[in-house]
Amino acid sequence: MATTPTTVDEYLDGLRPDTQRVLRRIREVAHRSVPGAEETIKYSMPTITLGGRSIVHFAGWKEHVSIYPAPEPDEALDADLAPYLDPKAKGTLKFPLDRPMPYDLIGRVIAKLAEVNRPAGS
DSSP: OSSSSSSSHHHTSOOOHHHHHHHHHHHHHHHSSSSTTTEETTTTTEEEETTEEEEEEEESSSSSEEEOOOOOTTTTHHHGGGGGGGSSSOEEEEEEEOOOOOOHHHHHHHHHHHHHHOOOOO
């Protein structure tokens, strides 16, 4: 990307078609997982927000897509997330583009992050 995107659509439009498809689907999953969520660009990547608070960031790379942050340890998710935790980048989940994308798991992660980061009164 030559310029910093100002919208999620601009960000997605700057990616390769295969990465775009995956991130568009993750975007849909995020909105289903967090009713009433909004979206913006923070840290130069798409960010799902709720009540002005960041819930999850997602980004596309050459060989994978990433979700930030990884949720805190959670018995219901830990075993499923283990293959996607990046040991070099704490708090990062990396999903290889050359494998089936676990959209259901991604939805569970985003729902958990929303539960933990939900603004008071939401």
